[in-house]
Amino acid sequence: MGELAAFIILAIVTLLPAVVVVTNRNLVRAAMSLIPSFLGVTGLFVLLGAEFVAGIQILIYAGAIAVLILFVIMLTEGGTGLAVRQVNEQRQWGALTAGILTAGLVVILLGTPWQITAGTLPRSNVEAVGIALLTDFVLAFEISSLVLLVSLVGALVIARREQ
Protein backbone atom coordinates (compact mmCIF):
# COMPACT_ATOMS: atom_id res chain seq x y z
CA MET A 1 0.00 0.00 0.00
CA GLY A 2 2.65 2.47 1.11
CA GLU A 3 4.87 1.30 -1.70
CA LEU A 4 2.15 1.87 -4.28
CA ALA A 5 1.51 5.37 -2.93
CA ALA A 6 5.25 6.13 -3.04
CA PHE A 7 5.45 4.80 -6.59
CA ILE A 8 2.55 6.96 -7.76
CA ILE A 9 3.98 10.07 -6.14
CA LEU A 10 7.41 9.41 -7.63
CA ALA A 11 5.92 8.69 -11.04
CA ILE A 12 4.15 12.05 -10.93
CA VAL A 13 7.35 13.78 -9.80
CA THR A 14 9.15 12.15 -12.72
CA LEU A 15 6.56 12.65 -15.43
CA LEU A 16 5.15 16.12 -14.79
CA PRO A 17 8.51 17.91 -15.17
CA ALA A 18 9.22 15.66 -18.16
CA VAL A 19 6.13 17.09 -19.86
CA VAL A 20 7.42 20.57 -19.08
CA VAL A 21 10.78 19.63 -20.62
CA VAL A 22 9.20 18.88 -23.99
CA THR A 23 6.56 21.60 -24.02
CA ASN A 24 8.23 24.63 -22.47
CA ARG A 25 9.37 27.12 -25.08
CA ASN A 26 12.04 28.61 -22.85
CA LEU A 27 15.00 26.26 -23.22
CA VAL A 28 16.61 27.01 -19.87
CA ARG A 29 13.39 26.30 -18.01
CA ALA A 30 13.01 23.11 -20.00
CA ALA A 31 16.50 22.03 -18.96
CA MET A 32 15.80 23.06 -15.38
CA SER A 33 12.73 20.82 -15.30
CA LEU A 34 14.98 17.87 -16.05
CA ILE A 35 16.28 18.04 -12.48
CA PRO A 36 13.07 17.14 -10.57
CA SER A 37 12.49 14.49 -13.21
CA PHE A 38 15.93 12.96 -12.54
CA LEU A 39 15.31 13.12 -8.80
CA GLY A 40 12.01 11.29 -9.26
CA VAL A 41 13.86 8.50 -11.03
CA THR A 42 16.26 8.43 -8.07
CA GLY A 43 13.28 7.68 -5.86
CA LEU A 44 12.19 4.86 -8.16
CA PHE A 45 15.65 3.31 -7.88
CA VAL A 46 15.43 3.52 -4.10
CA LEU A 47 12.08 1.74 -4.16
CA LEU A 48 13.81 -1.08 -6.01
CA GLY A 49 16.48 -1.22 -3.30
CA ALA A 50 19.19 -0.06 -5.69
CA GLU A 51 20.73 2.54 -3.42
CA PHE A 52 24.04 2.83 -5.21
CA VAL A 53 22.36 3.41 -8.55
CA ALA A 54 20.19 6.04 -6.89
CA GLY A 55 23.31 7.85 -5.71
CA ILE A 56 24.76 7.69 -9.22
CA GLN A 57 21.50 9.00 -10.62
CA ILE A 58 21.76 12.16 -8.50
CA LEU A 59 25.48 12.66 -8.99
CA ILE A 60 25.75 11.95 -12.71
CA TYR A 61 22.35 12.96 -14.05
CA ALA A 62 21.04 15.66 -11.72
CA GLY A 63 24.55 16.95 -11.08
CA ALA A 64 26.86 16.45 -14.04
CA ILE A 65 24.63 15.96 -17.09
CA ALA A 66 22.22 18.71 -16.07
CA VAL A 67 25.14 21.13 -15.67
CA LEU A 68 26.43 20.14 -19.10
CA ILE A 69 23.02 20.66 -20.71
CA LEU A 70 22.55 24.00 -18.95
CA PHE A 71 26.02 25.12 -20.06
CA VAL A 72 25.32 24.23 -23.66
CA ILE A 73 21.97 26.01 -23.64
CA MET A 74 23.15 29.09 -21.77
CA LEU A 75 26.25 29.53 -23.91
CA THR A 76 24.29 29.39 -27.15
CA GLU A 77 21.08 30.91 -28.42
CA GLY A 78 18.92 29.10 -25.87
CA GLY A 79 20.45 31.21 -23.14
CA THR A 80 18.71 34.31 -24.41
CA GLY A 81 15.58 33.08 -22.65
CA LEU A 82 13.47 33.78 -25.71
CA ALA A 83 10.81 31.39 -26.84
CA VAL A 84 11.96 28.97 -29.49
CA ARG A 85 10.01 27.17 -32.13
CA GLN A 86 8.78 23.85 -30.78
CA VAL A 87 7.80 21.94 -33.90
CA ASN A 88 9.31 21.54 -37.32
CA GLU A 89 8.42 20.08 -40.72
CA GLN A 90 9.13 16.52 -39.64
CA ARG A 91 6.31 16.47 -37.15
CA GLN A 92 4.42 13.54 -38.76
CA TRP A 93 7.53 11.40 -38.97
CA GLY A 94 8.31 12.11 -35.33
CA ALA A 95 4.80 11.17 -34.29
CA LEU A 96 4.95 7.99 -36.36
CA THR A 97 8.29 6.91 -34.84
CA ALA A 98 7.05 7.63 -31.34
CA GLY A 99 3.87 5.66 -32.02
CA ILE A 100 5.75 2.63 -33.34
CA LEU A 101 8.18 2.73 -30.42
CA THR A 102 5.34 2.91 -27.88
CA ALA A 103 3.47 0.05 -29.54
CA GLY A 104 6.64 -2.06 -29.60
CA LEU A 105 7.35 -1.38 -25.94
CA VAL A 106 3.78 -2.21 -24.92
CA VAL A 107 3.91 -5.51 -26.83
CA ILE A 108 7.21 -6.45 -25.19
CA LEU A 109 6.01 -5.42 -21.73
CA LEU A 110 2.85 -7.48 -22.02
CA GLY A 111 4.70 -10.45 -23.46
CA THR A 112 7.42 -10.67 -20.81
CA PRO A 113 6.81 -13.13 -17.98
CA TRP A 114 7.69 -10.95 -14.98
CA GLN A 115 9.19 -12.71 -12.00
CA ILE A 116 7.24 -11.48 -9.01
CA THR A 117 9.09 -13.28 -6.19
CA ALA A 118 11.67 -10.98 -4.70
CA GLY A 119 15.26 -12.11 -4.30
CA THR A 120 17.25 -11.30 -1.21
CA LEU A 121 18.97 -7.96 -1.16
CA PRO A 122 22.68 -7.87 -0.32
CA ARG A 123 23.74 -6.30 2.97
CA SER A 124 25.54 -3.48 1.24
CA ASN A 125 24.64 -2.38 -2.22
CA VAL A 126 28.02 -0.87 -3.05
CA GLU A 127 29.92 -3.90 -1.85
CA ALA A 128 27.79 -6.22 -3.97
CA VAL A 129 28.29 -4.05 -7.04
CA GLY A 130 32.02 -3.80 -6.37
CA ILE A 131 32.52 -7.54 -5.94
CA ALA A 132 30.46 -8.29 -9.02
CA LEU A 133 32.41 -5.75 -11.07
CA LEU A 134 35.78 -7.02 -9.98
CA THR A 135 35.14 -10.75 -10.23
CA ASP A 136 32.40 -11.85 -12.65
CA PHE A 137 32.32 -8.73 -14.78
CA VAL A 138 36.00 -7.78 -14.96
CA LEU A 139 35.86 -7.54 -18.72
CA ALA A 140 32.90 -5.17 -18.60
CA PHE A 141 34.74 -3.08 -16.01
CA GLU A 142 37.83 -2.73 -18.20
CA ILE A 143 35.88 -2.24 -21.40
CA SER A 144 33.89 0.54 -19.79
CA SER A 145 37.15 2.39 -19.23
CA LEU A 146 37.89 2.02 -22.95
CA VAL A 147 34.39 3.25 -23.79
CA LEU A 148 34.95 6.26 -21.57
CA LEU A 149 38.30 6.92 -23.26
CA VAL A 150 36.75 6.72 -26.71
CA SER A 151 33.91 9.04 -25.74
CA LEU A 152 36.35 11.54 -24.25
CA VAL A 153 38.50 11.58 -27.39
CA GLY A 154 35.43 11.71 -29.64
CA ALA A 155 33.82 14.52 -27.68
CA LEU A 156 37.01 16.55 -27.79
CA VAL A 157 37.44 16.05 -31.54
CA ILE A 158 33.88 17.19 -32.24
CA ALA A 159 34.01 20.08 -29.79
CA ARG A 160 37.28 21.35 -31.26
CA ARG A 161 36.03 21.14 -34.81
CA GLU A 162 33.10 23.36 -33.90
CA GLN A 163 35.30 26.08 -32.50
Add this chain to the structure above:
Amino acid sequence: MPERVLLDWLYVAVFAVVGVVMATLPLGIVWLLAPRVELPQKRMTYESGVVPFGQAWAQFNIRYYLFALIFVLFEVEVIYLFPWAVVFRQLGKFAFIEAVLFIVILGMGLIYAWRKGALEWV
Protein backbone atom coordinates in the same frame (compact mmCIF):
# COMPACT_ATOMS: atom_id res chain seq x y z
CA MET B 1 17.43 -4.55 5.50
CA PRO B 2 15.55 -2.93 2.61
CA GLU B 3 13.22 -1.51 5.26
CA ARG B 4 16.13 0.49 6.65
CA VAL B 5 17.16 1.68 3.20
CA LEU B 6 13.63 2.83 2.44
CA LEU B 7 13.49 4.60 5.78
CA ASP B 8 16.81 6.35 5.06
CA TRP B 9 15.48 7.73 1.83
CA LEU B 10 12.09 8.55 3.29
CA TYR B 11 14.03 10.87 5.59
CA VAL B 12 15.83 12.32 2.58
CA ALA B 13 12.52 13.01 0.88
CA VAL B 14 10.99 14.55 4.00
CA PHE B 15 14.11 16.66 4.52
CA ALA B 16 13.92 17.93 0.96
CA VAL B 17 10.24 18.87 1.21
CA VAL B 18 10.38 20.37 4.71
CA GLY B 19 13.68 22.04 3.83
CA VAL B 20 11.99 23.85 0.95
CA VAL B 21 9.22 24.97 3.31
CA MET B 22 11.73 26.13 5.94
CA ALA B 23 13.75 28.02 3.33
CA THR B 24 10.66 29.76 1.92
CA LEU B 25 9.38 30.66 5.39
CA PRO B 26 11.70 33.68 5.84
CA LEU B 27 10.73 34.80 2.34
CA GLY B 28 7.11 34.75 3.53
CA ILE B 29 8.01 36.81 6.59
CA VAL B 30 9.74 39.30 4.31
CA TRP B 31 6.63 39.46 2.16
CA LEU B 32 4.62 40.42 5.26
CA LEU B 33 7.13 42.84 6.80
CA ALA B 34 9.11 44.47 4.06
CA PRO B 35 8.06 47.73 2.42
CA ARG B 36 7.22 47.80 -1.25
CA VAL B 37 7.92 50.95 -3.16
CA GLU B 38 7.89 50.92 -6.94
CA LEU B 39 10.39 53.17 -8.65
CA PRO B 40 11.21 52.81 -12.33
CA GLN B 41 14.96 52.70 -11.69
CA LYS B 42 14.77 50.19 -8.89
CA ARG B 43 14.25 47.10 -10.98
CA MET B 44 17.05 47.81 -13.42
CA THR B 45 19.97 45.42 -13.25
CA TYR B 46 23.16 46.75 -11.70
CA GLU B 47 25.88 47.65 -14.10
CA SER B 48 28.30 49.75 -12.07
CA GLY B 49 26.00 52.73 -12.06
CA VAL B 50 25.44 53.21 -15.78
CA VAL B 51 22.20 52.35 -17.56
CA PRO B 52 22.39 48.64 -18.49
CA PHE B 53 23.53 48.11 -22.03
CA GLY B 54 21.62 45.50 -23.98
CA GLN B 55 20.81 42.06 -22.57
CA ALA B 56 23.09 39.96 -20.43
CA TRP B 57 21.82 36.82 -22.06
CA ALA B 58 24.09 36.44 -25.03
CA GLN B 59 26.41 33.88 -26.49
CA PHE B 60 29.84 33.91 -25.01
CA ASN B 61 32.98 31.95 -24.27
CA ILE B 62 32.37 28.34 -25.31
CA ARG B 63 35.43 27.28 -23.29
CA TYR B 64 33.30 26.68 -20.20
CA TYR B 65 31.47 23.98 -22.10
CA LEU B 66 34.64 22.03 -22.89
CA PHE B 67 35.45 21.74 -19.19
CA ALA B 68 31.92 20.57 -18.42
CA LEU B 69 32.32 17.88 -21.07
CA ILE B 70 35.59 16.56 -19.65
CA PHE B 71 34.12 16.77 -16.16
CA VAL B 72 31.19 14.49 -17.00
CA LEU B 73 33.54 11.77 -18.25
CA PHE B 74 35.83 11.91 -15.25
CA GLU B 75 32.88 11.98 -12.88
CA VAL B 76 31.74 8.70 -14.41
CA GLU B 77 35.22 7.29 -13.93
CA VAL B 78 35.22 8.32 -10.28
CA ILE B 79 31.86 6.58 -9.86
CA TYR B 80 33.48 3.33 -11.01
CA LEU B 81 36.22 3.77 -8.42
CA PHE B 82 33.76 4.03 -5.52
CA PRO B 83 32.71 0.36 -5.41
CA TRP B 84 36.29 -0.66 -6.14
CA ALA B 85 37.61 1.39 -3.19
CA VAL B 86 35.08 -0.23 -0.88
CA VAL B 87 35.90 -3.85 -1.71
CA PHE B 88 39.46 -3.92 -3.06
CA ARG B 89 41.01 -5.05 0.24
CA GLN B 90 38.72 -8.07 0.35
CA LEU B 91 39.77 -9.14 -3.13
CA GLY B 92 43.51 -8.55 -2.92
CA LYS B 93 46.16 -8.11 -5.61
CA PHE B 94 44.01 -8.98 -8.61
CA ALA B 95 41.50 -6.21 -7.89
CA PHE B 96 44.33 -3.74 -7.52
CA ILE B 97 45.78 -4.63 -10.91
CA GLU B 98 42.34 -4.21 -12.49
CA ALA B 99 42.12 -0.69 -11.08
CA VAL B 100 45.64 0.10 -12.32
CA LEU B 101 44.54 -0.86 -15.83
CA PHE B 102 41.34 1.14 -15.50
CA ILE B 103 43.10 4.28 -14.31
CA VAL B 104 45.94 4.00 -16.82
CA ILE B 105 43.50 3.75 -19.73
CA LEU B 106 41.66 6.82 -18.54
CA GLY B 107 44.92 8.56 -17.72
CA MET B 108 45.65 8.38 -21.42
CA GLY B 109 42.43 10.30 -21.99
CA LEU B 110 43.61 13.01 -19.62
CA ILE B 111 46.98 13.15 -21.36
CA TYR B 112 45.24 13.38 -24.74
CA ALA B 113 43.06 16.27 -23.55
CA TRP B 114 46.13 17.95 -22.10
CA ARG B 115 48.25 17.58 -25.24
CA LYS B 116 45.42 18.76 -27.48
CA GLY B 117 45.10 21.89 -25.37
CA ALA B 118 41.58 21.15 -24.17
CA LEU B 119 42.62 21.95 -20.61
CA GLU B 120 43.95 25.34 -21.64
CA TRP B 121 42.02 28.47 -20.67
CA VAL B 122 42.55 30.89 -23.52
Add this chain to the structure above:
Amino acid sequence: MNWFVEILKAILLTVVLFTFLAVVAAMLGVLAERKISGWIQSRLGPKHVGPQGLLQTVADTVKLLQKEHITPLNADALTFNIAPVMVVVAALLAWMIIPFGPAFGRVLVVRDINIGLLFFIAMASLIVIGILLGGWSSNNKYALLGGFRAASQMISYEIPLALAMMVPIMMAGTLSTVGIVEAQAGGTLDMGNWFIFGGRFQWRGVIPSVIAFAMFLTAATAETNRVPFDLPEAESELVAGFFTEYTGMRFALFQLGEYAEAFAMAALASVLFLGGWHGPVLPGVAWFFIKMFALVFFLMWVRWTYPRLRFDQLLNLSWKGLVPLGFLLVLLTGWLLV
Protein backbone atom coordinates in the same frame (compact mmCIF):
# COMPACT_ATOMS: atom_id res chain seq x y z
CA MET C 1 7.49 0.00 11.76
CA ASN C 2 5.19 2.95 12.03
CA TRP C 3 5.75 5.12 9.00
CA PHE C 4 3.61 7.95 10.28
CA VAL C 5 5.69 8.34 13.44
CA GLU C 6 8.86 8.22 11.35
CA ILE C 7 7.62 11.01 9.08
CA LEU C 8 6.80 13.16 12.11
CA LYS C 9 10.27 12.45 13.51
CA ALA C 10 11.82 13.39 10.18
CA ILE C 11 9.90 16.68 10.06
CA LEU C 12 11.03 17.50 13.60
CA LEU C 13 14.64 16.65 12.76
CA THR C 14 14.52 18.85 9.66
CA VAL C 15 13.43 21.80 11.76
CA VAL C 16 16.16 21.06 14.32
CA LEU C 17 18.91 20.70 11.70
CA PHE C 18 17.77 23.76 9.77
CA THR C 19 17.77 25.86 12.94
CA PHE C 20 21.18 24.45 13.86
CA LEU C 21 22.56 25.47 10.47
CA ALA C 22 20.95 28.90 10.57
CA VAL C 23 22.30 29.60 14.06
CA VAL C 24 25.68 27.86 14.01
CA ALA C 25 26.74 27.94 10.36
CA ALA C 26 25.20 31.21 9.23
CA MET C 27 24.98 33.45 12.32
CA LEU C 28 27.93 32.16 14.33
CA GLY C 29 29.92 31.49 11.16
CA VAL C 30 29.55 35.01 9.82
CA LEU C 31 30.34 36.48 13.24
CA ALA C 32 33.41 34.27 13.61
CA GLU C 33 34.53 35.20 10.10
CA ARG C 34 34.28 38.91 10.88
CA LYS C 35 35.93 38.60 14.28
CA ILE C 36 38.77 36.45 12.96
CA SER C 37 39.25 38.73 9.97
CA GLY C 38 39.48 41.65 12.37
CA TRP C 39 41.91 39.83 14.59
CA ILE C 40 44.19 38.86 11.69
CA GLN C 41 44.16 42.39 10.34
CA SER C 42 44.69 43.97 13.79
CA ARG C 43 41.21 45.48 13.94
CA LEU C 44 38.42 44.85 16.40
CA GLY C 45 35.67 43.57 14.12
CA PRO C 46 32.01 44.00 15.11
CA LYS C 47 31.89 45.37 18.64
CA HIS C 48 28.78 47.43 19.34
CA VAL C 49 25.75 45.12 19.22
CA GLY C 50 25.61 43.05 22.39
CA PRO C 51 28.65 42.15 24.51
CA GLN C 52 31.75 42.26 22.27
CA GLY C 53 29.50 42.43 19.22
CA LEU C 54 28.15 38.93 19.81
CA LEU C 55 24.65 39.84 18.66
CA GLN C 56 25.79 41.54 15.46
CA THR C 57 24.59 38.80 13.11
CA VAL C 58 21.29 38.49 14.99
CA ALA C 59 20.72 42.17 14.35
CA ASP C 60 21.74 41.66 10.73
CA THR C 61 19.19 38.89 10.34
CA VAL C 62 16.43 41.06 11.77
CA LYS C 63 17.47 43.81 9.39
CA LEU C 64 17.51 41.46 6.39
CA LEU C 65 14.01 40.27 7.24
CA GLN C 66 12.75 43.81 6.73
CA LYS C 67 14.44 44.41 3.41
CA GLU C 68 12.41 44.73 0.26
CA HIS C 69 12.63 42.00 -2.35
CA ILE C 70 13.75 43.38 -5.65
CA THR C 71 13.47 41.17 -8.71
CA PRO C 72 15.09 42.77 -11.75
CA LEU C 73 12.65 43.64 -14.50
CA ASN C 74 14.33 41.47 -17.12
CA ALA C 75 15.03 38.54 -14.82
CA ASP C 76 13.48 35.12 -15.10
CA ALA C 77 11.48 35.59 -11.89
CA LEU C 78 10.61 31.93 -11.24
CA THR C 79 14.18 30.67 -11.63
CA PHE C 80 15.43 33.70 -9.73
CA ASN C 81 13.38 32.64 -6.70
CA ILE C 82 14.03 28.91 -6.93
CA ALA C 83 17.84 29.15 -7.09
CA PRO C 84 18.61 30.26 -3.49
CA VAL C 85 16.12 27.77 -2.05
CA MET C 86 17.77 25.00 -4.03
CA VAL C 87 21.21 25.90 -2.69
CA VAL C 88 19.98 25.91 0.91
CA VAL C 89 18.08 22.63 0.63
CA ALA C 90 21.04 20.85 -0.98
CA ALA C 91 23.35 22.09 1.79
CA LEU C 92 20.81 20.95 4.40
CA LEU C 93 20.62 17.49 2.84
CA ALA C 94 24.41 17.23 2.80
CA TRP C 95 24.35 17.64 6.59
CA MET C 96 22.11 14.58 6.97
CA ILE C 97 25.04 12.18 6.91
CA ILE C 98 27.37 14.05 9.28
CA PRO C 99 27.70 12.10 12.57
CA PHE C 100 27.98 14.38 15.61
CA GLY C 101 29.08 11.70 18.06
CA PRO C 102 27.68 9.19 20.51
CA ALA C 103 24.97 10.34 22.91
CA PHE C 104 22.04 8.65 24.65
CA GLY C 105 23.35 5.25 23.64
CA ARG C 106 23.38 5.92 19.90
CA VAL C 107 25.32 7.92 17.37
CA LEU C 108 23.87 11.36 16.75
CA VAL C 109 23.34 11.41 13.01
CA VAL C 110 20.18 12.12 11.05
CA ARG C 111 20.51 9.01 8.90
CA ASP C 112 23.56 6.85 8.44
CA ILE C 113 22.87 6.28 4.74
CA ASN C 114 24.80 3.31 3.29
CA ILE C 115 26.17 5.36 0.42
CA GLY C 116 26.79 8.37 2.67
CA LEU C 117 29.84 9.91 1.00
CA LEU C 118 28.43 9.46 -2.49
CA PHE C 119 25.28 11.19 -1.25
CA PHE C 120 27.37 14.05 0.09
CA ILE C 121 29.12 14.69 -3.24
CA ALA C 122 25.80 14.36 -5.04
CA MET C 123 24.35 17.12 -2.87
CA ALA C 124 27.43 19.27 -3.49
CA SER C 125 26.82 18.85 -7.21
CA LEU C 126 23.21 20.03 -6.80
CA ILE C 127 24.49 23.26 -5.23
CA VAL C 128 26.35 23.92 -8.50
CA ILE C 129 23.07 23.95 -10.37
CA GLY C 130 21.43 26.33 -7.90
CA ILE C 131 24.30 28.77 -8.29
CA LEU C 132 24.38 28.49 -12.08
CA LEU C 133 20.63 29.10 -12.31
CA GLY C 134 20.87 32.01 -9.86
CA GLY C 135 23.58 33.65 -11.95
CA TRP C 136 21.75 33.14 -15.21
CA SER C 137 18.28 34.17 -14.08
CA SER C 138 19.40 37.61 -12.85
CA ASN C 139 19.99 38.73 -16.44
CA ASN C 140 22.95 40.74 -15.24
CA LYS C 141 26.33 40.48 -16.93
CA TYR C 142 28.29 40.25 -13.71
CA ALA C 143 25.93 37.64 -12.33
CA LEU C 144 26.04 35.55 -15.49
CA LEU C 145 29.84 35.58 -15.58
CA GLY C 146 29.97 34.81 -11.88
CA GLY C 147 27.54 31.92 -12.30
CA PHE C 148 29.58 30.39 -15.10
CA ARG C 149 32.81 30.82 -13.21
CA ALA C 150 31.30 29.30 -10.09
CA ALA C 151 29.87 26.34 -11.95
CA SER C 152 33.03 25.51 -13.90
CA GLN C 153 35.16 25.97 -10.80
CA MET C 154 32.97 23.77 -8.66
CA ILE C 155 32.74 20.97 -11.21
CA SER C 156 36.51 21.10 -11.71
CA TYR C 157 37.15 20.62 -8.01
CA GLU C 158 34.47 17.99 -7.47
CA ILE C 159 36.73 15.32 -8.93
CA PRO C 160 39.74 16.03 -6.67
CA LEU C 161 37.29 16.16 -3.76
CA ALA C 162 35.95 12.71 -4.59
CA LEU C 163 39.45 11.33 -5.16
CA ALA C 164 40.65 12.67 -1.80
CA MET C 165 37.68 10.96 -0.15
CA MET C 166 38.73 7.73 -1.81
CA VAL C 167 41.70 7.28 0.57
CA PRO C 168 39.66 7.05 3.81
CA ILE C 169 37.09 4.97 1.92
CA MET C 170 39.82 2.50 0.95
CA MET C 171 41.15 2.39 4.49
CA ALA C 172 37.75 1.84 6.08
CA GLY C 173 36.15 -0.16 3.28
CA THR C 174 32.79 1.57 3.55
CA LEU C 175 30.95 4.62 2.27
CA SER C 176 29.00 5.21 5.48
CA THR C 177 30.28 8.11 7.57
CA VAL C 178 29.56 6.35 10.86
CA GLY C 179 31.41 3.30 9.55
CA ILE C 180 34.44 5.43 8.72
CA VAL C 181 34.54 6.99 12.18
CA GLU C 182 34.14 3.58 13.80
CA ALA C 183 37.07 2.29 11.75
CA GLN C 184 39.17 4.96 13.46
CA ALA C 185 38.36 3.74 17.00
CA GLY C 186 40.97 2.56 19.48
CA GLY C 187 44.33 4.09 20.30
CA THR C 188 45.68 5.08 23.70
CA LEU C 189 43.26 6.90 26.00
CA ASP C 190 40.50 6.47 23.41
CA MET C 191 42.38 8.93 21.23
CA GLY C 192 41.23 7.04 18.19
CA ASN C 193 43.38 5.79 15.33
CA TRP C 194 43.00 8.87 13.18
CA PHE C 195 43.39 8.19 9.49
CA ILE C 196 45.69 11.19 9.18
CA PHE C 197 48.12 9.25 11.40
CA GLY C 198 47.65 6.15 9.30
CA GLY C 199 44.81 4.50 11.18
CA ARG C 200 45.44 0.78 11.64
CA PHE C 201 47.96 0.78 8.79
CA GLN C 202 50.72 2.68 10.60
CA TRP C 203 53.18 4.31 8.21
CA ARG C 204 51.58 2.75 5.13
CA GLY C 205 48.48 4.80 5.84
CA VAL C 206 50.19 8.04 6.81
CA ILE C 207 51.68 8.94 3.43
CA PRO C 208 48.50 8.77 1.34
CA SER C 209 46.23 10.25 3.99
CA VAL C 210 48.37 13.31 4.61
CA ILE C 211 48.37 14.06 0.88
CA ALA C 212 44.66 13.31 0.70
CA PHE C 213 43.93 15.60 3.64
CA ALA C 214 45.73 18.52 2.00
CA MET C 215 43.95 17.77 -1.27
CA PHE C 216 40.58 17.54 0.44
CA LEU C 217 41.00 20.92 2.15
CA THR C 218 42.12 22.57 -1.11
CA ALA C 219 39.25 21.11 -3.08
CA ALA C 220 36.77 21.91 -0.30
CA THR C 221 37.90 25.54 -0.24
CA ALA C 222 37.39 25.76 -3.99
CA GLU C 223 34.09 23.90 -3.84
CA THR C 224 32.70 26.40 -1.33
CA ASN C 225 33.99 29.37 -3.38
CA ARG C 226 36.15 30.70 -0.58
CA VAL C 227 39.34 32.76 -0.87
CA PRO C 228 41.78 32.10 -2.59
CA PHE C 229 39.29 30.48 -4.94
CA ASP C 230 36.57 33.13 -4.67
CA LEU C 231 36.66 34.13 -8.32
CA PRO C 232 32.91 33.71 -8.79
CA GLU C 233 32.28 36.54 -6.36
CA ALA C 234 35.52 38.46 -6.88
CA GLU C 235 34.31 41.86 -5.69
CA SER C 236 37.02 43.80 -7.50
CA GLU C 237 35.97 42.54 -10.92
CA LEU C 238 32.48 41.06 -10.70
CA VAL C 239 30.79 43.22 -7.99
CA ALA C 240 29.38 40.21 -6.15
CA GLY C 241 29.34 37.56 -8.84
CA PHE C 242 26.32 35.32 -9.13
CA PHE C 243 24.33 37.01 -6.36
CA THR C 244 24.83 40.59 -7.55
CA GLU C 245 21.09 41.11 -8.03
CA TYR C 246 19.95 39.30 -4.90
CA THR C 247 18.68 41.43 -2.05
CA GLY C 248 17.49 40.89 1.49
CA MET C 249 16.50 37.43 2.57
CA ARG C 250 17.23 35.70 -0.73
CA PHE C 251 20.79 36.97 -0.50
CA ALA C 252 20.85 35.66 3.07
CA LEU C 253 19.70 32.26 1.82
CA PHE C 254 22.67 32.10 -0.55
CA GLN C 255 24.95 33.04 2.35
CA LEU C 256 23.33 30.39 4.55
CA GLY C 257 23.84 27.79 1.84
CA GLU C 258 27.50 28.69 1.42
CA TYR C 259 28.32 28.74 5.10
CA ALA C 260 26.38 25.53 5.68
CA GLU C 261 28.41 23.89 2.92
CA ALA C 262 31.71 25.25 4.24
CA PHE C 263 30.89 23.94 7.72
CA ALA C 264 29.81 20.61 6.23
CA MET C 265 33.15 20.33 4.46
CA ALA C 266 35.00 21.05 7.70
CA ALA C 267 32.86 18.51 9.54
CA LEU C 268 33.41 15.91 6.85
CA ALA C 269 37.17 16.50 6.85
CA SER C 270 37.23 15.84 10.59
CA VAL C 271 35.14 12.70 10.08
CA LEU C 272 37.31 11.38 7.25
CA PHE C 273 40.77 12.20 8.53
CA LEU C 274 40.69 13.40 12.13
CA GLY C 275 38.81 10.55 13.76
CA GLY C 276 35.40 12.22 13.95
CA TRP C 277 34.15 12.10 17.52
CA HIS C 278 37.11 10.10 18.90
CA GLY C 279 39.21 11.90 21.48
CA PRO C 280 40.32 11.55 25.10
CA VAL C 281 38.46 12.69 28.26
CA LEU C 282 35.86 15.01 26.74
CA PRO C 283 32.59 13.56 25.36
CA GLY C 284 32.55 12.68 21.67
CA VAL C 285 30.21 15.46 20.59
CA ALA C 286 32.54 18.03 22.12
CA TRP C 287 35.49 16.59 20.19
CA PHE C 288 33.53 16.69 16.98
CA PHE C 289 32.79 20.39 17.44
CA ILE C 290 36.37 21.17 18.48
CA LYS C 291 37.72 19.55 15.32
CA MET C 292 35.10 21.13 13.10
CA PHE C 293 35.68 24.62 14.45
CA ALA C 294 39.45 24.18 14.24
CA LEU C 295 39.06 23.42 10.52
CA VAL C 296 36.61 26.28 10.04
CA PHE C 297 39.18 28.54 11.69
CA PHE C 298 41.76 27.16 9.28
CA LEU C 299 39.54 28.03 6.30
CA MET C 300 39.16 31.57 7.61
CA TRP C 301 42.87 31.87 8.27
CA VAL C 302 43.62 30.85 4.69
CA ARG C 303 41.33 33.61 3.52
CA TRP C 304 43.69 36.30 4.83
CA THR C 305 46.88 34.51 3.85
CA TYR C 306 46.64 33.90 0.13
CA PRO C 307 45.81 36.25 -2.74
CA ARG C 308 43.10 35.32 -5.21
CA LEU C 309 44.09 33.10 -8.13
CA ARG C 310 43.59 33.94 -11.79
CA PHE C 311 40.96 31.85 -13.54
CA ASP C 312 43.42 29.96 -15.74
CA GLN C 313 45.61 29.24 -12.72
CA LEU C 314 42.58 27.93 -10.89
CA LEU C 315 41.63 25.53 -13.68
CA ASN C 316 45.24 24.45 -14.15
CA LEU C 317 45.60 23.67 -10.46
CA SER C 318 42.66 21.31 -10.70
CA TRP C 319 43.02 19.69 -14.11
CA LYS C 320 46.78 19.61 -14.43
CA GLY C 321 47.60 19.30 -10.74
CA LEU C 322 45.02 17.81 -8.43
CA VAL C 323 43.22 15.48 -10.85
CA PRO C 324 46.32 13.56 -12.04
CA LEU C 325 47.74 13.70 -8.52
CA GLY C 326 44.48 12.31 -7.18
CA PHE C 327 44.51 9.33 -9.53
CA LEU C 328 48.14 8.62 -8.68
CA LEU C 329 47.24 8.92 -5.01
CA VAL C 330 44.50 6.33 -5.38
CA LEU C 331 46.96 3.97 -7.05
CA LEU C 332 49.60 4.61 -4.38
CA THR C 333 47.08 3.92 -1.62
CA GLY C 334 46.02 0.75 -3.37
CA TRP C 335 49.63 -0.39 -3.68
CA LEU C 336 50.39 0.34 -0.01
CA LEU C 337 47.25 -1.21 1.45
CA VAL C 338 46.65 -4.23 -0.71
